[in-house]
Amino acid sequence: MMERGHDRDTQQCRIKVKELQNAYHKACEANSHSGAAPTTCRFYKELDMILGGD
Numbered sequence: 001m002m003e004r005g006h007d008r009d010t011q012q013c014r015i016k017v018k019e020l021q022n023a024y025h026k027a028c029e030a031n032s033h034s035g036a037a038p039t040t041c042r043f044y045k046e047l048d049m050i051l052g053g054d
Helices: 010-031 044-051
Strands: none
16 A cells, blocks of 8 residues: 555554444444434444445
């Protein structure tokens, strides 16, 4: 990736993806409780399109 001008390595990308997945799953879990206010996370709509089938 650095050869193409990106300043992130694969480990940093992997960690970021895991953090986004965890935040999405926490938001989904919070939304599954009745009476709770809707919760979102950063990029919730995009993550829901990708991970929504989980």
